Amino acid sequence: MKILITGGTGLIGSELIKQLIAHEHEIVVLTRSEKRSREKLNHLTHDPLELITSLDSCHDLNHFDAVVNLAGEPIADRRWTDAQKQIICQSRWQITEKLVELIHASSSPPSVFISGSAVGFYGDQQEHPIDENLQVQSHEFSHSVCTTWENIAKKAESENTRVCLLRTGVVLSPDGGALQKMLLPYRFGCGGPIGSGKQYLPWIHIHDMVQAIVFLLTTTYAHGPFNLCAPHPVPNKTFSKTLAKTLHKPHFMAVPAWVIRLIMGESAALLLDSTRAKPKKLTELGFEFQYSHLEPALKQIVQALP
Template sequence: MRVLITGGSGFVGQRLCLRLKEAGHRLLVVSRDPQAARSKLPESADVRRSVLDFIDTPPDAIVNLAGESIAARRWSDAQKHRLIESRVNVTRDLVMLCEQLKSTHGRAPRTMISGSAMGYYGDQSSREVTEQTPPHDEFAHRLCQRWEEVAREAAGFGTRVVLLRIGLVLDQGGGSLEKMLPPFRLGLGGRFGDGRQFMPWVHREDLVRSILFLLERGDLDGPFNASAPHPVTNAEFTRTLASQLKRPACLPVPAFVLETAFGEMARLLLTGADMRPARLLEAGFEFRFPTLELALADIFSRPR
């Protein structure tokens, strides 16, 4: 089938495009810089500048992974606006594409899988979190809620909408782990604050496999937590990562230091949710890397 991907040249998108190509699907990719994107994607990918450029090539399915990094800079009012708009604008264009294809071709794409994030739940302390857990109202929740609300509008045109609330994505070459590794390799890593906050995580390969699973399962819609079934606290993550690298991790970063450096954005590091992939497991999805030990062992066993 023809699959339209936003964010296709990103850390998750590149691996997804590779797996889609291997499965025989045709890739339609949106990128603000098509030339740069083509160098990172399978040769056959059709890369265009905007979502609506694909009105003449109707996709059968959509995977929406676009959005400015939430941790790129401090959360000023202007930055908060950019974070929301970078997600909402692309998602709104996808809904518009569904509307136009329904009007002109009589059929919108069958499926839209739209990325969201674990931030939807806000700070949940130590309680176990499933897709049914009420969120805690804070900026990260409001950002994800707005993003999801826009994506849901595609259902009005007959498109099955899946909302993927993604944990920290782990693998070589990018994502959260790439930022953590330098100090840990030097033996300068440590927990954040008291380390009790949960860090839902997922191996990039399992995340991509879950997207492929949800593309094929036409009976599934709504929110899905895309994280491994065994989340860990920040302290546990720190110990496990240090152990894999055979380095000490004895330099904790006090909460006040993070709050001084990052302001409100420090909540991403000091709070979390014990997020479980309840609906994926109920649907029969099997994780290849259910524990952090297995995930990191796989990641560090491959040549860099």
Template sequence: MKLLITGGTGLIGTELIGRLRDKYAITLLSRDPEQAMESFGTGVKALKSLDDVSDLSDFHGVINLQGEGIADKRWSASQKARLQQSRWDITRSLTQRMQACEQPPKVFISGSAIGYYGAQGDEVMTEDKTVDVPDDFAHLLCADWERLALDAQSATRVCVVRTGVVLASEGSALQKMLPPYLLGLGGPLGNGKQYFSWIHLQDIARLIEFLLEHDECQGIYNGTAPQPLPQEEFSAKIAKVLRKSHFMRVPAWVLKLLLGEMSQMLLTGQRVEPARLQQAGFEFEFSCAEAALRDCLLPASSSEQNG
């Protein structure tokens, strides 16, 4: 069976393709197809754009992971537009192509993020929670992204994954957090009471594979581990795993000065739980933050796989 994957050279896409390439014939979209095919080797085909795909009817499933990194740059007006266009345009195009197919793909899995929930304090956010945060950019970005994907339900089975902060040994947000800890200057952000909802890279790839292969699954799914933590507790676990001190606190005003509007994502957070995934029978390899951090930060010596 054939799969089409957008965003396949990103952190999640690379892990996912590694899991799926022995079971599916994979075509991915990449701005540099030759480099992508060289990276993945034989068995993975790369095209430059959706315009190079003649007919989506050839594919069993479509997995849409494309989108510029939300924390890569300060949120200027032009950067906000790039964040929107990098998500909305490809999702709209995929949906329209599937709606026009005589025999559309059997499943469409599309990305979103827990930023959809906005600032909700310590209230537990499961997939059935309705939120209204009209002044929150991340919420508006994700809400329209999801709407464009869910429009494809008229043609096929659709799953939307609201991903939390992905933890990995390389290339994830975790690496950007480490320098202060490595200097012995680690500590909470702001008051540290805001919740931090995370997921191990292996588990986000595994759950996408799970949704791909379970025909009864459709709709919204939270792509987060079942044990979100207050940020100060998560921060303390990083320090513990690295055997470093944990006493510095980054004041909220410093983050606001450095990051502007984007700082709200770090200072408010969301307490997200994957209720629908667990109800569907998905089992996490890494449900405990300390086990996940040990695997990412001490991979050679880590033997703990769950907690």
């Protein structure tokens, strides 16, 4: 397959590209910085990998078999000021709109368009188990971002192009992401639960994240939203205790919710909202998780840390 990928230098994208090239797919990466991308993907420079910095010269996507759209400003790196919210939204919506426009302009469009989203779509659902069938009405920022993002992507759907939406949980990887930010206090023996610790954390190992995307690329009857998270989400307190145990560190330094809100403002919802999301559609289609439980996932990652 010839596959166009946006967000290819991110945590998920770079690992996905490695897997796809290993299976001899031809990859074209849309990037804002060719130099930065070559540095990030330098281990793949001798493989069939092409970098482009703009879609402006593209009149259609006839020569692509698939598009994987992972581009977007990191949602947790800065406080959600009005300006940052605009950056978060437009970095997702604009590129998705352009890709949809090019798919519509194609006489032989890609057979599948896989586009990012997040479990933030669901907002705070407390302790209730949820799957992709849940209908949500919410004014929360994360829900608004994801809803608009998904609605734009769904416009690409036709009898020739199926659309899959990746409602992604917290991706656990030894190469960065959320876990890297969590590790420092634990390594100093100051780890502990956040807020009440009862809020559910939908997590997924990077291996399963990438394999699930490959699965959706090649499963021709897969379409619609998919929860990209392990079958067994856990409360924050359980996650925290398991991480401390894996690192052989104490677990006692709880962080009150008000401190998180003081530091993060509105974006504290990323840590305090509870989303007990289940990957119902993936498992019903026959996808098998290698890391369905948290402890083996964390052990593998901690062993692989640089």
